[in-house]
Amino acid sequence: MTETLTIQRPDDWHLHLRDGAMLAAVLPETARHFARAIIMPNLVPPVVTAAQAAAYRDRILAALPDGFGFAPLMTLYLTEETDPDDVAAAHASGLVHAVKLYPAGATTNSASGVANFDRVRGVLERMADIGLPLCVHGEVTTPDIDIFDRESVFIDRVLDPIRRATPGLRVVMEHITTSGAVDYARSGGADLAATITTHHLVINRNHILVGGIHPHYYCLPVAKRETHRQALVGAATSGDGCFFLGTDSAPHTDALKLSACGCAGCFTATNTLSILAEVFERENALPRLEGFTSRHGPGFYRLPVNTETVTLTRGEPVTYPGAIQTDDGPVSVFDPGFPLHWRVTG
Numbered sequence: 455m456t457e458t459l460t461i462q463r464p465d466d467w468h469l470h471l472r473d474g475a476m477l478a479a480v481l482p483e484t485a486r487h488f489a490r491a492i493i494m495p496n497l498v499p500p501v502v503t504a505a506q507a508a509a510y511r512d513r514i515l516a517a518l519p520d521g522f523g524f525a526p527l528m529t530l531y532l533t534e535e536t537d538p539d540d541v542a543a544a545h546a547s548g549l550v551h552a553v554k555l556y557p558a559g560a561t562t563n564s565a566s567g568v569a570n571f572d573r574v575r576g577v578l579e580r581m582a583d584i585g586l587p588l589c590v591h592g593e594v595t596t597p598d599i600d601i602f603d604r605e606s607v608f609i610d611r612v613l614d615p616i617r618r619a620t621p622g623l624r625v626v627m628e629h630i631t632t633s634g635a636v637d638y639a640r641s642g643g644a645d646l647a648a649t650i651t652t653h654h655l656v657i658n659r660n661h662i663l664v665g666g667i668h669p670h671y672y673c674l675p676v677a678k679r680e681t682h683r684q685a686l687v688g689a690a691t692s693g694d695g696c697f698f699l700g701t702d703s704a705p706h707t708d709a710l711k712l713s714a715c716g717c718a719g720c721f722t723a724t725n726t727l728s729i730l731a732e733v734f735e736r737e738n739a740l741p742r743l744e745g746f747t748s749r750h751g752p753g754f755y756r757l758p759v760n761t762e763t764v765t766l767t768r769g770e771p772v773t774y775p776g777a778i779q780t781d782d783g784p785v786s787v788f789d790p791g792f793p794l795h796w797r798v799t800g
């Protein structure tokens with residue numbers, strides 16, 4: 455059995471770092487293992503302009519403890535007022551690596567997102583021209599659609615029409631949760647990719663609801679039934695370059711999670727690599743872990759693969775803290791529900 459595994463240093467292609475005290479507490483959890491991350495712009499207020507993205511990047515770098523090498527890859531939050539010239543300039547300067555599409559009302563801080571997709575046509579066409587990826591939260595938000603169907607309906611009614619109307623638009627389907635999304639991502643050619651989270655490789659909807667309600671497993675898109683989780687594991691471990699890691703690690707204080715109306719999000723930054731190694735090992739796919747965490751993402755984003763490495767070592771189960779402490783209160787670390795034998799040792 456393999457006992458050590460050395461891979462190119464991973465990147466996280468979908469990460470929530472928040473701001474202020476939360477940023478200071480969660481940033482080291484990612485920077486410890488990851489070289490770069492695509493930083494989600496759903497702050498309050500959202501990161502809409504290049505100037506806001508530059509200021510947010512500066513706050514992230516200021517919060518980075520000495521000795522950590524970590525590069526935040528900034529995104530802009532797409533609104534119906536987004537200026538194509540501002541987006542193009544932010545991309546040309548090297549500041550912005552993607553634009554994030556939240557359908558209005560889909561998730562945390564998405565009220566400023568897009569309701570009328572015709573109103574962002576000009577931005578999307580400019581992005582297709584310059585090769586700037588669109589990161590898509592793929593869920594419809596109309597109340598008549600069952601929450602478990604929101605992703606598949608979005609692909610049919612929104613994503614596929616947008617892609618047909620905008621040839622050359624490069625799209626990342628984020629945090630996919632269904633076998634239909636796996637199939638769609640696979641069929642899309644070089645301009646389409648999909649990120650998969652750590653938690654969606656581990657939990658299905660029973661984890662949220664059976665034996666009591668488990669708020670720490672509630673995230674968006676909500677986990678689906680077991681057959682879909684298996685399809686995600688199959689995609690992640692397949693070696694197919696269109697699938698790569700985007701943890702969607704999304705910290706909320708326990709007070710906000712353990713509430714009558716709890717926030718969506720799983721905080722996985724701390725133990726993601728241990729969990730992924732366990733998942734890949736179970737599938738006899740450890741040789742393909744590096745592609746998923748470290749190679750496919752740079753390939754799609756047209757960035758170099760990191761030159762440094764990390765080494766994972768197999769041994770007695772590793773324990774992680776149940777929560778990290780922040781000045782806003784504790785944030786529980788995602789519990790995969792099984793022992794983790796792989797730890798990062800170098």
Ligand code: DOR
Nearest residue numbers: 561562673674704718719
């Ligand atoms: O679970 C989630 N949490 N899904 C999202 O789309 C947003 C995220 C957050 O910002 O908390």
Ligand code: ZN
Nearest residue numbers: 470494702704
């Ligand atoms: Zn997210």
